[in-house]
Amino acid sequence: MSRFSFTLNATDGAARTGVISTPRGEIRTPAFMPVGTAATVKAMMPESVAATGADILLGNTYHLMLRPTAERIARLGGLHKFMNWQKPILTDSGGFQVMSLASLRKLTEEGVRFSSHIDGSKHMLSPERSMEIQKLLGSDIVMCFDECPALPATEEEVAKSMRLSMRWAQRSKDAFGDRPGHALFGIMQGGVTPDLREESAKALIEIGFDGYAVGGLAVGEGQEAMFGVLDYAPGFLPQDKPRYLMGVGKPDDIVGAVERGIDMMDCVLPSRSGRTGQAWTRRGQVNIKNARHADDPRPLDEHCTCPACRNYSRAYLHHVFRAQEMISGMLLTWHNLHYYQELMQGLRDAIAAGQLSKFVAEFHAMRAMGDIEPV
8 A cells, every 4th residue: 555645846935835645545735624524524415525626524533433433434334435535534633622512521641531512421532542533434644632722721731731732642653553554643732832832843753743733723812823823833843744734714814824834724614604604705705694695696706616606696595595495505515615625726826836925915805805796
C-alpha cells in the first residue's frame, strides 16, 4: 500500500498550495473538508458532495462511537463503505465534543469519563480508546486525542491543559502504531500565548507526526485574535507537513487562514447555513427567508454553476424554505458547499500563479458590494 505524503507545489507569501497523497486519492491544498458528523453530510448524497469538488470529508469520533458505534461500523466494512464515500476521510479525536457536548465529565491523566448526551450511558475516552475507535472506523487521517480547554482561561490553565495534551499526543502516537497508508496528525495547543504555542509545536515535532493541526482556535475568540495566532503559529510547524486549522469557518476566515499558511480546514457552517435559509455567495450572505426574494426570478448567484443556481430562482428557494420543504436544505447546502469548493480552487490557482494578493483584494471588494437588489 502506498504511504501518505505531502508535496508542496508553490508558495505566495506564507500561503501554500500542494497535494496530499493517500491510497484513497489526492487532496488538493488548500482544502476545505465538508463535515459528515454522523457518517453523512446533512441534506447531501455522497455523490453530490463529490460533485462540488470535495476531495475529503470529516467524520466525528464522539458521535460515531455513541451511535451506531465504531464496532458496528467496522463489522459492516468500515466508514468508507458504510457511508458510501470512497475518497479520503479525516476523523477528529472526539476531544472537543466530549468537552462541549457530553455531561458529567471527569478529566484525569488517563482521559475523560463522561455521560452520553444521547442516552446518559457512561463512557471513557482516552488517547488509546480514541486511536482504537478511529482504527475501527478506518479513517485515512487520524487526529491525536487532546483536551480543548474552555475559554476564557488563564495562561496557567492553558499551559496546564496544553502539557496534558502533549502527554496525550505521545500516548496517541504509541497507540496508533505503524499503519502504512494511514496518517496521524498532532494538535498544537497553547491559546493565544506565543511561548506556549512554540512549546507545544516543539513537543509535537519531537514526537513526530504526519501532519499538524492548529487547535484551540475558532472557539469564540474572534477573528482578530485567531489571525493574531495564525500570524506566527504555522511558522513553528514543519514546512514539509500539512497544516490543519480545525473548525474554520466563514469564507473570510478561510481566506485569511490560507494567507497565513494553513493547508486544511473544516466547518459545519456551509451545511448548517443551508438548512437555516442562509446562502454564501461571492457578494456575501443571502438570507433566503427575507420577503424581498418572494418575487425575485434571479438565481442566488448568476455566475454559479451549482444546481440551485442553474435551475431555480430565488423566488422558488424562498417558497420551499417558507413551506418547510426538504428540498430547501438540499439545494442551499449544495450551493454553499459548491461555493466553498469554488473558493478553494480560486485560492489554489491564485497561489500557483503568484496572484494571491490580487485574488484576496477582489474577494473583499466583491463582498463589500453586498447582495445587489433586483433592478
